[in-house]
Amino acid sequence: MYRILVVDDEPMIRKGLQKLIGESDHSICHAETADNGVDALEKIAASCPDLLFTDMKMPKMDGLELCRQINERYPDLPIVVISGYGDFEYARQCMSFGVKEYLLKPVTKAAVNKAVSKLISGLESRRQAAFIPLSKTEEWLNQLQDGIWHLRPESIKTAIAGMERYCMASKLDVRMISELSQDLASKLLDRLNARQVYPFEAPQRQAKRDNAPFSSLIETAAGLMEQLRIKRKGNLKEPVEEAKVYIEKHLNRELSLEEVAEKLGLSPSYFSQLFKHMTGETFVQYRTKRRMEKAKLLLSIPHHKITDVSAEVGFADHPHFTKTFKKYNGLTPSEYRESLGIKG
Structure with a gap:
């Protein structure tokens, strides 16, 4: 399914074009609208549409400036310009x-159908060529x-850098990468909750979203890591290694598994x-085993x-x-002491 953003400052024209686009292809699941270029850029950052239809003459930011900024930020977003200007030079600048x-203008249903069909066909071709194996x-x-x-934040950065290289080599566009990023973020949350150790919540996205290809995945990974730090009570070490250190410090008493699990912020069953x-x-x-090794050292x-060794x-x-x-x-x-030549 595809999403389209319609940008026009005239409400009647905007709604009419939105309706025409929606009727032109059944694969279009939603056609959103914006009333100027500034509003359009905010909605593109938030929802990553597949296609953009824009008027030229608008307040705050006209269509030409909008096209220029989209070309810089979202070069893979297909744009259709709708204008009352028939000047060739103006059209050339847009191209x-x-x-x-x-x-x-005035646009016809046939012209809209033709433009939508052509652009969606191009999107389909790109998506088929950019298949990513499940493995x-x-x-x-x-x-x-x-x-x-x-x-290990560095491991996450390395993994995401590898994804970016793979996606560039596979020629995935910004829209596809954004969808992949969101899908991986959702599955990552499910994977961590499936461990049934801690309950994780989806991190809230920041108000000002980064336009980086994997921004949603980066934010999600960072948010989940912060939740884990809090749940582990600031313990940044490997849980088992931290457990070993704690055991070593308390060999002189009957230390329970439940106590160590609580110290690490883990459930006893999972820690076991x-x-x-x-x-x-x-x-x-x-x-x-560690008690016996320490006992040998003390003996x-x-x-x-x-008897003192026993207590220690x-x-x-x-x-x-x-x-x-x-x-x-x-x-x-x-x-054992006798074998070492120690009496008593």
Whole structure:
């Protein structure tokens, strides 16, 4: 479906042309209007129409200046000029700004039909030539999702730069890139919510929109990353790495998985799965292993009593410490010390 913007300062002419365009092709889903060039540029930035029909003589910004600015900002937006001027030089100036069709007033239904049909045919050809494989969009989504989840803005910039290069090589126009950007932004939000770790909301767009090809995607990625920073309570490190640091600092007490998950701002069930996936060990297995490694280090220091070592690695029950140590090292704490030539 295609969207068309009609620009004319005369309400009756504007509405009549809007109706003619809508009747000319069933693939046109919406024909919006603007009453001058300034208004038109704002609506183009907001909604990215597929085609533009504009009058020449208008207040604030005339049609010629509008065509010039569109040619600079949106060179792929097809323009049809409708004017009461029959002067060839005026038409020539319009054509130099990329205008595709020049219709003289009063326009006829046949002329509008012909112009719309011709331009839509051109758009169809461009869209077919600019097909993007699903595998490529999946690759981009994975890169973006990974960059956001691990709070790596540079990875996101690199991914988007790669998209821009691909789109330029594929000769996608501004309209197609804008649609792709919005589609990727929507899917990215869905992907992050599908993790069922945090609820994410679509970031609000800024009032003044950037005309960069991937502006909506850039804004969405930045907004989602900021939401994630807040949910993680400012923790910018890899969640599992941060968990390891926290565990290390608290080996002297019975640290729970729920406490560490809360510290990281993650749900306990997700944190448990993530930790096992990233380390190959459960939280309890990793915590116990680190306790035993610290116990070996402390036992190698002669003046440390075994009961003190037991307490320093979080075991209030000394027999339980002895049993666990032997399970991991094949020796009891006393036997381990003897193997090091330490008595007592």
